[in-house]
Amino acid sequence: MEKLSLQEWILILTLVSLTALGPLAIDMYLPAFPKIANDLSTEINRVQISLSTFLGGLAIGQLFWGPISDKYGSKRPIQISLSIFIISSLACIYVQEIEMMWIYRFLQAFGSSGGVVIARAIVNKRFDKDQTLKIFSILALIGGIAPIIAPVLGNVILKYFDWQHVFTAMALFATLSIFMTSSFLREDSTQRVPSLKVKSILKNYGRLFENKTFITYTIIGSIAYSCLMLYISNSPVLVMESGGLSSTTFSFIFMINSCGLMLGSFLTSSILRKRLDPKDIIRLGTSIQIISAGLLWLFIEINVSIYIQLIPLFTFVLPLGMIFPTTTTLALAPFKLESGTASALFGASQLAFTFLTSLLLNSLNDGAMNIVAISLMLCGLVSFTVNQITYPKNERKLANNNK
Structure with a gap:
C-alpha cells in the first residue's frame, strides 16, 4: 500500500472534524443537565429526552443526506447540513421551554448526520480497500476520544460560563468544520446517481438489502x-x-x-490489517468478546471483586475498536457509486438496531448485571456465527492466496 500523501492526511483531518461533531454534540452538554432542568423549570428526565430526540434525528438525517450526496457530491451537502447544525445550536441558547429543546436537538442531529454519513462515503469512494480500513480505524480512534473529551470540555465551559455557551461551542466547532470542508475538500469526478425521486431512492435502498456482503457486515456492525x-x-x-x-x-x-x-482501532490500523484478512479481524474480535462476556457473567454470578469484573469488561470493549472500522469497510466496499446511500443505511441500521435491542433488554431485565453480561455474550456469538456462515473455507483460502 502506498503511503498517504500530505494532501490525503489533510483530507482525513477534515473528515475527523466531521465525524467528531456528532459525539461532541451528544456528550458535551451532559454535565449541564441539572442547570438546564433548573433554568427551564423541568425535571432532568425531561432534559434526557433531548438526547433521545438527537439520536432520532441522527438516524433520519443519515437516510436523507446519503442519497443527496450521491446526487450532488460531498461539499455542498456538508456545508448545508452543518449550517443547519449551527443555526439549531444557536437556537438552543434561547429556549424557554424544554419542548423546544427537543425540537432543536433533533434539528442539530439532522444537520450533524450529514457530515457523518458523507465522511464515510468519501472514504469509501476515494481510497482503496487497504487504505479504507486504515482510515476508518483512524475515524474509530477519534470516535473513542470524543466521548472522553466532550464532557471535560462541557465542564470547563460550565465553570466559567452559563450552560447556553456549551451550544455556542458546538456551533463554533461546526463552523471550523465548514471552513475545513470549504478549504480542503475537493469534489470527485465520479459518475453520480441520476435521480432523487422517492421511488428511485427506495429502489436503491432495496438493492442494498439484496447484497449479501452489505447485509452481513451491517448486521455485525449494528450488533457491535x-x-x-x-x-x-x-x-x-x-x-x-x-x-x-x-x-x-x-x-x-x-x-x-x-x-x-x-x-483496538490503533491495532487494526497499524498491525492487524497487514497480517489478517478483514473478515479474520472480525472473527478474532468477536471471539475475544464471547470469552470476555462469558467471564464477566461468571464473575458476576460468583460475586468476585468489582476490580476483577472490570478486566473482562475492558477486554470486551477493546475489540469494538477492531470491529467498527472493519465492518464499515466491508459493508460499503461494493458500492463506490452509491457510497452515500450505503453509508446512510449502514449508519441508520446501527441506531435502529440499538434502539430495538435496548427496548428488548429493558423489557426483560430489571437491572440485573448478569442478564446484561449474557446479552453481551449472545451478541458476540451471533456476530461470530454470521461472519463464519458468510465466510466459507474456499473464500478464506482465496484470501490467503491473495496476501
Whole structure:
C-alpha cells in the first residue's frame, strides 16, 4: 500500500472534524443537565429526552443526506447540513421551554448526520480497500476520544460560563468544520446517481438489502454498536451501584475502557490489517468478546471483586475498536457509486438496531448485571456465527492466496 500523501492526511483531518461533531454534540452538554432542568423549570428526565430526540434525528438525517450526496457530491451537502447544525445550536441558547429543546436537538442531529454519513462515503469512494480500513480505524480512534473529551470540555465551559455557551461551542466547532470542508475538500469526478425521486431512492435502498456482503457486515456492525450502547448505559450500574465505587472512580474506569476501544482501532490500523484478512479481524474480535462476556457473567454470578469484573469488561470493549472500522469497510466496499446511500443505511441500521435491542433488554431485565453480561455474550456469538456462515473455507483460502 502506498503511503498517504500530505494532501490525503489533510483530507482525513477534515473528515475527523466531521465525524467528531456528532459525539461532541451528544456528550458535551451532559454535565449541564441539572442547570438546564433548573433554568427551564423541568425535571432532568425531561432534559434526557433531548438526547433521545438527537439520536432520532441522527438516524433520519443519515437516510436523507446519503442519497443527496450521491446526487450532488460531498461539499455542498456538508456545508448545508452543518449550517443547519449551527443555526439549531444557536437556537438552543434561547429556549424557554424544554419542548423546544427537543425540537432543536433533533434539528442539530439532522444537520450533524450529514457530515457523518458523507465522511464515510468519501472514504469509501476515494481510497482503496487497504487504505479504507486504515482510515476508518483512524475515524474509530477519534470516535473513542470524543466521548472522553466532550464532557471535560462541557465542564470547563460550565465553570466559567452559563450552560447556553456549551451550544455556542458546538456551533463554533461546526463552523471550523465548514471552513475545513470549504478549504480542503475537493469534489470527485465520479459518475453520480441520476435521480432523487422517492421511488428511485427506495429502489436503491432495496438493492442494498439484496447484497449479501452489505447485509452481513451491517448486521455485525449494528450488533457491535448496540453492545457499545449497552456498555455505556449499564456500566454506571455495574461500577457504582453494584460495585460500590465512587463517581470519580467510575469516570476514571470509563476513560480507561475508552482507551481500550482506541487501542483496538490503533491495532487494526497499524498491525492487524497487514497480517489478517478483514473478515479474520472480525472473527478474532468477536471471539475475544464471547470469552470476555462469558467471564464477566461468571464473575458476576460468583460475586468476585468489582476490580476483577472490570478486566473482562475492558477486554470486551477493546475489540469494538477492531470491529467498527472493519465492518464499515466491508459493508460499503461494493458500492463506490452509491457510497452515500450505503453509508446512510449502514449508519441508520446501527441506531435502529440499538434502539430495538435496548427496548428488548429493558423489557426483560430489571437491572440485573448478569442478564446484561449474557446479552453481551449472545451478541458476540451471533456476530461470530454470521461472519463464519458468510465466510466459507474456499473464500478464506482465496484470501490467503491473495496476501
